[in-house]
Amino acid sequence: MNKTEHLTVDDLILFMDREVDGGSSAKVEQHLLNCTDCAKRLRSLKSGSDAYVEYRDEVLEPALHVPTVGWARLGQQFNKEKRQRWGWGWAVACACGLGLAFVYLQLPKQPNAQEVLTQAAAVPEQATGSLVLTSGNERLFRPAVLEAGNPEARFRHVRALFVDAHYSWEKPLSARSFADWRRSLPQKDDSVSFVGDSGNRKFYRVQTRTEAGILRSAALTLEIDTYHPTKAEFAFQGEEPLEIAEQKEPSRNGLQKSQTTPPVTPKAVETPATPDDELRVFMALDAMGAEAAEPIDVKLDEEQHSVLVTGMGIEAARRKEIEITMAGLPHTIVQLSGGQPLEGDAGSATAGSNDGMADESLAFRQSLQDRYGGARPLEAATDKALDASNGLFARSHLLFLLAREFPPGVEAGLTAKGGASLLSLRQRHVDAIDGALRHLKEELSPLLTEAVAGEATKNANWQSGAEDLFTAARNLDRLVSRLLAGRYTEEAGNTMLKQLPNELAKVETLLRAESATNSR
């Protein structure tokens, strides 16, 4: 990215909304420092965003009359719900009540964050032992206390984050370090909660959230009896959540792990992965929804020891969801990275920075509105068309991956159950593509002239046509996105309108061929 290649509106809004990862964000920031045009456009977008907040605060929410009084305590509802749940026996209800009372009496009254941290900071700290740092797929080990100095290369990035946040990297799992950082914040929001483990240990969990600085939230878990810190969780802006915990002896009971995601690490593989293993991955992806597969690739590694699930530009929550799902599958390694890829393909560039286009673009947009009978119908149809196009593209991608990974020879080697699953999965994709195409045509109908699909020819096998179908679906998706959501000259708009029926017809023809092959 240099000064002559302006940022797209997409880049700017994702940057403004902090939806890009750290590396891409730094690139955008660097560009904005050097490019007054893009900086000006960013300010303009910010003004649009602010205008909405102004509307929400001054018009919308006052008109909603959100009640500030009359809120019942939920405790009554909890009790009612518990009575219903346990209504099968008075004796059981009593026992549970007694149990609750027992637990209540066992637990200390809730203090505030300042009290807990003051008490904890007064306790001598351990200077030995090791820590385990977990972030996404990575696990690193280090001593509990470090001398200041040059960090090892593998820690450089995370150390830089701590330094930037004014949080002690030398002693990250320490109540004093936490208290020092918290004290330095101009504005903060604290909470203290009780947590327990499967043994008999009780913990405080002190959490501080802030809008200031790069470290947006930190939480420290301390044993109630000793104030000994056992775990710290950090949420740095634009970074994967980071957890730092004591490295425990295998026999020692740790803090209950049910609230956290087990880190996904490559498994030692002794037996080769089979196509059936790979098929399980595809089925799991299918169960998660087609969009999961959009930026994801699935394949056997070169030695055929593992099924690799790779992808870039996947948002953290989605990544976690995929990792959790894949964690239970045999021979499967997940390697996903985050952030939104900034370098979109040329065809999907939906906005240029040339202000000279504005008038022409508006004129063309007006002509689109006329075809739909107004701005609102056009917007509604655009939303639906983009959704349908997105679904069509995602499903075609899945079908293509399936065809690539299960060519006829591999398909023949599947178990009977595997073969049936593959057929069923493929059919679901074909049906979904068909449905998405019908919706898309429906939404685009005011823009379409005669759309004549070519004559469908049967493919030699279902796999052979999948790549062409995917390519056609991708081209169609780019065209629809640009036409409905982009900014361009009137001439370019008219060209796209002419291309639209042909691109639709191409997909339809290839889909018919695919269906015909399926039905053999």
Place this chain on the structure above:
Amino acid sequence: MIALSEQSARRTFNAEEEVEEIYRETRGAVCAYLLYLGVSDDRAQEVTQEVFLRLFQTMRNGVAIENVRAWSFRVAHNLGLKVRSRERALRLVAPDWDRFIHPSDSAERELLNRERKTRVAAALEELSPQQRNCLYLRSQGLRYREIAEVMGISASSVNEFLRRAIARLAEVAGE
């Protein structure tokens, strides 16, 4: 068996404490969202409580919830749509900008300001309900993925909706 009962009771106790705190912090925003969806004033409070009761049930059962705020909006969205379908459509509020005239503002500046706000309101009216919903949830601090989960659409659709909506608002706000 005794240990299990105690563990379950402890979990219930912790869930109650945590949900009460979340409820105090988040109920206003969730209730506003329900009202925004078109749930009637007298039902919104009740549905809000239902959202947090479900949160309690979920947490008590030991289910980990990564982002409680986003989860609450998602449940509110689903409950709200069910209730709303029997009530009324999504709100779009006509602005009465005269309420916001400040005596210190010069007449000319106030006029320009009011015109800008009127253009913004008109532009919002032209946006689709989905775009407006994305804008509202974004303004509540939800990430794109979270908005997608609340609305049951893809994150890339959220991206598209927001990009076009913000670009449009920027056009009219800057005119």
